[in-house]
Amino acid sequence: MxxxxxxxxxxxxxxxxxxxxxxxxxxxxxxxxxxxxxxxxxxxxxxxxxxxxxxxxxxxxxxxxxxxxxxxxxxxxxxxxxxxxxxxxxxxxxxxxxxxxxxxxxxxxxxxxxxxxxxxxxxxxxxxxxLPATIPDKLASLVEPFTIAANITAFLKPQADDIALIYGAGPMGLTAIQVLKGVYGVRQVLVVDRLPERLALAQENGADRVFNNSEFPLAAQLEGVQPTLIIDAACHPAILAEAAALASPAARIGLLGFSGEPCSITQQALTSKELSLFTSRLNSNRFPQVIDWMEQGLIxxxxxxxxxxxxxxxxxxxxxxxxxxxxxxxxxxxxx
CATH class of the missing domain: 3.90.180.10 (Medium-chain alcohol dehydrogenases, catalytic domain)
Structure with missing residues (x-):
């Protein structure tokens, strides 16, 4: 073979x-x-x-x-x-x-x-x-990527009235958009990336607003909006500190990825707002859940x-x- x-x-x-x-x-x-x-x-x-x-x-x-x-x-x-x-x-x-x-x-x-x-x-x-017959062969390998979004959202427990911010409009960010919108019904999903083509994909996948931070800081573009749920699907070491600074008090932050580079953040940045920080690796028995979402047409x-x-x-x-x-x-x- x-x-x-x-x-x-x-x-x-x-x-x-x-x-x-x-x-x-x-x-x-x-x-x-x-x-x-x-x-x-x-x-x-x-x-x-x-x-x-x-x-x-x-x-x-x-x-x-x-x-x-x-x-x-x-x-x-x-x-x-x-x-x-x-x-x-x-x-x-x-x-x-x-x-x-x-x-x-x-x-x-x-x-x-x-x-x-x-x-x-x-x-x-x-x-x-x-797999049920309703999931075509040519798309069936994509069950696994959606389990990554299923895993982190299980920790974050999205609500319809959340203001969600996703860093990164690559495949992981796009699956997160679809799950937040299609499964949890989150009404405001914001996405930030540095490539306009990826931001266009984010919109096609359901993002409500997109931001290009290649030239202007995200904080200035948000104009005071404080996300209540943040997913880091870009995994740059600088993101966690920025996410904590932008987040609403009592917000939840989810981290994906395996950067080995250190990041700099103070305890005060997290505890002063009582932020909840979740990490996620791979998936914990999420395949049946994602297969069901696909069968229902939620993603x-x-x-x-x-x-x-x-x-x-x-x-x-x-x-x-x-x-x-x-x-x-x-x-x-x-x-x-």
Whole structure:
């Protein structure tokens, strides 16, 4: 089978590999579509602190179960499934309180173990979520990105009368817009980014107001508006301090991302307004929730997709995703 392998940082190859065989509690998925995430690019360049090499990358993927392990019901063969990449132990403290995404022995498919940029992939049977026929194959790999927004909003508990501010109109920011508007009915969603093309995408995905902070500070453009809910989907170290300064008293701030650079903020900036600060990593069993949202039409994943490529053009697809944020949002690989 053909698989996209990062042999070592900077070395991406489309390699021939033997088909994996499912372990007793696993299923094998014949992958049909997989989408590119920024973390895939980071693994390629050696910037992901969790990656282990060599690695078949890809944690956003969809396909059909074509084989099962000894402990899995054979009737699952033929199921259309989206695969949750979070593999946890199920018994450590985080797992026991419903936070398997920060399991003490966490493994992520496509990071710690081989992923879905391949003609076949294996995963724990419980991680393969059956999809209804109403979700088309070509969009099914986008369940996973929306689980990121589902996870952070579960902490933030959005209300219709919130004034929400999202930093960053990349894929994660756009999924957050859709979830805030389509699921929670938030009436005011503001988005800030430095690229006009991304701000146009934000509007297409439901943003009520957009701000370009490439030349003028956001604070001056807000004209005294104090957001009650803020999501940092851009992950620059300077954002947290600015978010705290702009936030309404009693606001909630949610952080996505893994910048290793330090940021500077005082306790006073947080406690003087009694701000609530939440962090979020991956997702904690949010696949059924997002699948339900898609089935109901509460979110529109098609609004994120700008390009499709065959697997053979992986290098071109990854380079476009990395280098051209003005015209590129979600890039989906087709295996067939």
């Amino acid at each position: 053909k698989s996209v392998v990062i042999e070592q940082p900077g070395e991406l190859v489309l390699a021939e590999r033997p088909q994996p065989q499912p372990a007793p509690d696993e299923v094998r998925v014949r992958v049909t579509f997989a989408s590119i995430c920024g973390s895939d690019v980071h693994i390629w360049h050696g910037h992901n602190p969790f990656a282990q090499y060599p690695r078949v990358i890809g944690h956003e993927f969809f396909g059909v179960i074509d084989a099962v392990g000894a402990d899995v019901d054979a009737s699952r063969i033929g199921e259309r499934v989206a695969v949750d990449p979070v593999v946890s132990c199920g018994h450590c403290y985080p797992c026991s309180v419903g936070r398997p995404n920060v399991c003490k022995t966490l493994q992520v498919i496509g990071v710690h173990r081989d992923g879905g940029f391949s003609e076949y992939a294996v995963a724990p049977a419980q991680n393969a979520h059956r 529109q994943p098609e609004k994120l997709v700008t390009h499709y490529f065959p697997l053979a053009e992986i290098a071109r697809a990854m380079t476009l995703f990395e280098k051209d944020p003005r015209t590129c949002c979600k890039v989906i690989l087709q295996m067939d």
